[in-house]
Amino acid sequence: MTNPETEQESKKWLRLREVWALSLREPLGVLGALLFLSLILMAIGAPLWAHKDPMTTSISQAFKPPLSHFWLGTDHLGRDVWSRFVYGSRISLIVAISAVALASVGGGLLGIFSGLVGGKTDSYLQRFMDSLLAIPAIVLAIIIMAVLGTSTLNVIIAITIGGFPRVNRVTRSAAVSIRECLFIESAVIAGASKWRITIRHIAMNCVAPWLVYSSALLGAAFIAEASLSFLGMGVPPPTPSWGRDLSESLTRFEFAPWPCIIPGLGISMAVFSANFLGDALRNLLDPRLKRI
């Protein structure tokens, strides 16, 4: 007879061991998760890590090298590079996470709807989405920014619209293929209601591809935000943003490379963390894709 307490204990150990096995199987995923976590911590506690105001300019302090009074140096306006790096993570995360959340929820729901309704509605909706897909995401974002003008909200809208048709297509094709499965037919015969089948059987089975695709979108959203800022169409100054900081200091790279390299590292860190996480998630949820 087994003791219920030891059983509980062994279950706990089993879970810990599972986590350990998981991290061995997906070391890059764990690295991505850690990177992402540190980005979030950096953004939330920005005033704690950055002791100087990221927007204070002082020309007399311009181009101070790293490891001086400013430990990552200053840029052409005498702003502290480290503080701008820390605060820059805020805008990057806010924009990328909200855009991906909006695009994946909206695109996912519309995808399931379109896939289930079928017929003319589905066909027209998908032709429209096809047209949006034919437009490179960055060009679409530029169009939207040019029309709406620069603001944080508009950057989020621009990136959301770019991601929307992509999530929509992935969830729609998942919904269509699941709809044709035998177990849906069995559910109908078993007398399950329409809603139960839609939510419990079809939507739930679309979650894995939807989640995988949405996480892949996060990296693209980081790049899009940085690219828009780089082109001068992102979040308006003086808010610190990695993309704009990089473009502003690019021309002075030869005698002061640090204000260019640091925000670049920030962008790469964000993109890598998102990509590693997305890859790991895909491998775990969809083992068939492991080899790609």
Add this chain to the structure above:
Amino acid sequence: MIGYVIKRLLWFIPVLLVILTLLFLLLQVVPGDPIRAAFGGENPLDEQQVRALRAELGLDRPLYIRYVSWLWGVLHFDLGISIYSGTTVKKQLVTRIPVTVGLVAFALFITLIFSIPFGTLAGYYHDRWPDWILRTISILFIGLPHFWLAAIAIMLLMTFSGWSLSVEYVTLFTQPIKALKQLALPAFIMALRPISIATRMIRSSLIEVLEEDYIRTARAKGVTEGLLTRRHALPNSIIPVVTVYGLEGIVLVGASVIIETIFGIPGIGSLVVEAANNRDFYVLQGSILVLLSYALLLNLVIDLLYGWLDPRIRYGR
């Protein structure tokens, strides 16, 4: 095959119509109107000047007439005039189109000639060291944004080898060799991401094909490994990757916007950015129309190629 081509060409029409309508609506939803948006800065125009300009550009006509005249104009390559500089949009586009067409085609070409051997290598030696090296590099390049790579490449070259950015770019059609030299670096940087993605796709596709029964049969017949990969496995494993090239072609057209801006290449991509920053909406409309047509055209070519390579698609199976 002819039926398939016609089917694909017909699909082209609704997509183009949606894009044309979207671009038309773009001008209608600009807060205020394009004129006020363009001249809204330090010294705005007075009411009378605005009205005169509106009349000159035909903005005082009803919406549906403007829509029809926009479609009619597109058919005649008449895309209006630049509010900012006063020249016709067509004139601005004509000199820039060959530059972007050349750049993107060059980048796509580089993608093809690198990704096929790399993908074959990684797939044939999968889970051994050539595969590991290629996989690590490709993960790296998929994650790095174009402008960051371009910026670092320019800066490193300028600092260490005295190389400098070209001030004037020649086109592929007038001075091909010089143009290729000038476009090599930007095209290569644009191609890094598509190369990485296509390499990964070819790798996984080749691994799958190498496990097929007909490959075992060929081996049993004594076909050498080199011939086996080249003649038996590779052609079949490239077919599914063709769509990846098509998708990456669209991405490359998008990337040209950033790369051209950074390198100062006078193409359509940099015109989009200039027009957006100047809020010069007719130029923006026209240049985006050109970019999108190019993306659609690339897609069409790839799709036709796909149908030609894989007969199953032609017959709708």
